[in-house]
Amino acid sequence: MHKDCERIMLTEEQLRSRVKEVALVVDEDYKDKSPLVVGILKGSIIFYADFIRFLSMPVELDFMAVSSYGSGAVSSGNLKIKKDLDKDVKGRDVIIVEDIIDSGFTLACLKRMLEERGAASVKIVTLLDKAERREYDIKSDYNCFIIENEFVVGYGLDYNEQYRHLPYIGILKRSVYEK
């Protein structure tokens, strides 16, 4: 385990089996469709890569990078787009793939934005859900793990752009971000 982690919350094995389980449910639900699968950079990349490999329908891949101004009204105007989609979502069934839903602000804004652009449907797939932290009225349609309110890293998730490459989800030591 990395020296900055306090303990491993989710092992590689737990991630592998649960991601597969959730992806197969999505695969079944979208079997007659051809969704646009939108990964939110950068936190979702490892989850995204594992997730899409269980899908058997025709899928197109696209990516967005966003940063939120933190809080306020759920409007697309409160989300800063750092990298936009290549594809037009009009009439498409969109699946957003995100690492974690915390307050819910980012995903609430994103979902609204894609709906305003004319997507036929927008569903959300998340690896982690800090359910007790929710402040905005948004839910993940397909979530892998509900977790306690701990700051976690690895499997794509970062602290100051570090630790994304760790193959497990670890709880970051408080001393790392409180110093």
Ligand code: IMP
């Ligand atoms: P929300 O807009 O409050 O739902 O925040 C979601 C974003 O906060 C995620 O996309 C992550 O970038 C970040 N985040 C929240 N909790 C954690 C964590 O425990 N580790 C790493 N990033 C986190």
Ligand code: MG
């Ligand atoms: Mg993120």
